[in-house]
Amino acid sequence: MLFAFIGVLLAAVVGGIWSGLRHVRDAQLVRMARTTVQTAEVRAKNADEQLRIAIEELRFLAADRIPAAVLALTHEHAPVPGLLHPQEANATLAKAMRDVLSATSAAAAGERDRVDAAARAAMRGATAKVQSLLYQTQSVLQDLQHELDDPRLLELDFRNELALRRIQATAVLCEAWPGLARSDSPLAEVVIGAQSRVAGYARIKMSNHLREQRLAVVARAAEPLAIAVAELLANATSYSHPDTAVPVTIQQSGGRGALIVVDDGGIGMDEETLARARRLLAGPEVLLLTELGNPPQAGFAVVGRLVRQYGFSCHVESSPYGGVRAMLRVPAELLTVLDEEHTLSVLVPAPAETAAPARPAEDPADDGPVVEATPLPSRRRRSPRTAAARPVAPVPPAAEAPVARTPEQAGALWGALQDGTRSGRSAAGSGTAVGTTSGRTAAGGSAAGDEQGDDRS
Amino acid sequence: MTPGRPGTSGAATTPEPGTPGGRGRRLVPAYLATGGRERPRGTADFDRLTVLVSTDQQPPEMDFGPEHRRLWTLLRPGALTVVECAAHLGLPVSATVFLAADLVGGGHLLARSPVPKAEAIDRTLIERLLVGLRALP
Numbered sequence: 001m002l003f004a005f006i007g008v009l010l011a012a013v014v015g016g017i018w019s020g021l022r023h024v025r026d027a028q029l030v031r032m033a034r035t036t037v038q039t040a041e042v043r044a045k046n047a048d049e050q051l052r053i054a055i056e057e058l059r060f061l062a063a064d065r066i067p068a069a070v071l072a073l074t075h076e077h078a079p080v081p082g083l084l085h086p087q088e089a090n091a092t093l094a095k096a097m098r099d100v101l102s103a104t105s106a107a108a109a110g111e112r113d114r115v116d117a118a119a120r121a122a123m124r125g126a127t128a129k130v131q132s133l134l135y136q137t138q139s140v141l142q143d144l145q146h147e148l149d150d151p152r153l154l155e156l157d158f159r160n161e162l163a164l165r166r167i168q169a170t171a172v173l174c175e176a177w178p179g180l181a182r183s184d185s186p187l188a189e190v191v192i193g194a195q196s197r198v199a200g201y202a203r204i205k206m207s208n209h210l211r212e213q214r215l216a217v218v219a220r221a222a223e224p225l226a227i228a229v230a231e232l233l234a235n236a237t238s239y240s241h242p243d244t245a246v247p248v249t250i251q252q253s254g255g256r257g258a259l260i261v262v263d264d265g266g267i268g269m270d271e272e273t274l275a276r277a278r279r280l281l282a283g284p285e286v287l288l289l290t291e292l293g294n295p296p297q298a299g300f301a302v303v304g305r306l307v308r309q310y311g312f313s314c315h316v317e318s319s320p321y322g323g324v325r326a327m328l329r330v331p332a333e334l335l336t337v338l339d340e341e342h343t344l345s346v347l348v349p350a351p352a353e354t355a356a357p358a359r360p361a362e363d364p365a366d367d368g369p370v371v372e373a374t375p376l377p378s379r380r381r382r383s384p385r386t387a388a389a390r391p392v393a394p395v396p397p398a399a400e401a402p403v404a405r406t407p408e409q410a411g412a413l414w415g416a417l418q419d420g421t422r423s424g425r426s427a428a429g430s431g432t433a434v435g436t437t438s439g440r441t442a443a444g445g446s447a448a449g450d451e452q453g454d455d456r457s
Numbered sequence: 458m459t460p461g462r463p464g465t466s467g468a469a470t471t472p473e474p475g476t477p478g479g480r481g482r483r484l485v486p487a488y489l490a491t492g493g494r495e496r497p498r499g500t501a502d503f504d505r506l507t508v509l510v511s512t513d514q515q516p517p518e519m520d521f522g523p524e525h526r527r528l529w530t531l532l533r534p535g536a537l538t539v540v541e542c543a544a545h546l547g548l549p550v551s552a553t554v555f556l557a558a559d560l561v562g563g564g565h566l567l568a569r570s571p572v573p574k575a576e577a578i579d580r581t582l583i584e585r586l587l588v589g590l591r592a593l594p
Contacts, residue, residue, distance in 0.1 A: 202493035
């Protein structure tokens with residue numbers, strides 16, 4: 001009985017202890033489980049947060065960062081935004097997204113170059129054909145101008161030339177050859193020729209400060225130089241008021257080169273635009289059509305390309321006239337001197353006698369007396385129009401009599417004519433000799449008169 | 458960078474036989490003499506054979522281009538027709554007319570219309586006269 005009681009008691013004690021022990025263990029387990037759950041909850045929450053951030057970053061990447069990176073290819077100052085949450089974002093994720101961004105940019109740049117090259121090639125083909133057609137039109141127009149006296153033909157020729165300039169500029173941008181081979185051409189004619197290709201050519205006033213009038217541009221650079229100068233002149237005329245003149249000066253620089261200075265009194269350029277212009281004028285390695293803006297501003301880009309190919313150099317700065325001054329330097333190796341028999345066009349301004357090679361002419365009107373410096377090498381009449389000794393002229397005398405002439409003068413003239421014919425008849429051989437000699441003397445007198453006129457003016 | 462070969466633009470490269478001096482395509486076009494105008498100054502009607510004579514008034518530098526002064530100087534020794542002046546200046550007649558009209562307008566040149574051709578005689582009239590004369594006794 002007692003044993004039974006003790007046994008029960010023991011069992012109760014043991015059971016109590018055991019159950020107490022179990023209770024303690026259970027509590028520990030519960031605590032541990034709770035911690036685990038809490039950790040898991042935190043982790044899950046963190047993971048959710050990370051996922052949310054990642055999704056947000058990806059959305060931002062697609063919506064803003066990639067377009068910005070592609071835009072930055074054409075506009076180097078365009079900002080490319082970084083991560084939305086730079087602190088919270090996972091480092092691996094951030095790096096992966098940077099890789100995506102750079103790979104996209106590279107792909108876009110490659111595709112852009114390919115498309116641009118294809119566009120240039122297509123344009124090159126088209127311009128070559130159109131240019132050739134315009135040259136054919138020019139030839140026909142020139143023939144017509146010598147057959148017909150309609151001034152509208154001149155107008156038409158001008159329109160044709162404008163179209164030709166556009167086409168040539170486009171061709172140059174598309175890396176085509178300028179499309180015309182010239183022989184060595186006088187620098188003054190090249191600049192005048194460039195002037196004729198510009199819409200407001202009447203406003204362009206060229207002053208010629210060359211010491212050597214037969215200074216010429218070598219054949220391979222003649223047409224490219226004309227294109228470049230035409231672009232500079234077109235810029236100057238289109239960015240200045242239609243009532244202002246655009247002075248152009250050509251002069252020989254110290255180092256046997258030549259300098260063409262184009263000024264305008266226009267709106268000028270701010271520093272940023274000037275910097276862009278200088279970058280284009282330096283002749284960048286790659287020039288994409290897509291970089292020229294919309295509408296495309298091709299002028300400086302064309303000059304830059306020619307500068308790179310042919311070795312001129314061009315510089316722009318603020319002009320004392322208020323607008324922009326563009327200076328195009330032609331190095332000595334692109335210049336030559338033509339032989340004596342080469343005659344300049346009558347439309348080329350005669351050289352200014354006061355050569356001022358050190359500085360460009362500040363005053364476009366100050367180009368000095370002009371008349372006889374480069375005598376026109378055409379056949380001249382030997383006998384000047386003097387009443388004293390006029391031999392029988394090839395033109396009928398009636399046609400020569402000017403309207404404003406007093407009866408006395410007219411009488412003297414007819415008297416002289418009669419004297420002349422009479423002496424001619426009496427002394428058959430010597431009559432012409434007398435006429436020629438007196439004609440020469442009088443021609444000298446007239447030239448002296450012209451010189452006096454020069455000094456006065 | 459692949460510049461096109463010189464042969465690619467066809468007719469553009471061949472020198473033009475019609476250009477002065479055979480020196481290739483013209484560089485200085487004649488329309489520069491118009492100064493951007495569509496019609497010559499004034500209302501005077503210039504013909505190829507209109508005779509031009511210079512007066513003693515030298516054209517001032519400020520208002521006239523080099524081509525005007527060349528024309529005036531060309532006419533100093535005596536009269537020439539418009540077409541002769543054009544040949545001397547190497548310009549088409551139409552462009553020379555612009556220069557001449559400017560100088561005439563400024564009083565530096567005088568222009569005289571060409572002597573009109575005599576009226577063409579009616580051939581039948583002459584023949585009838587001849588017949589009449591022969592028929593005289």
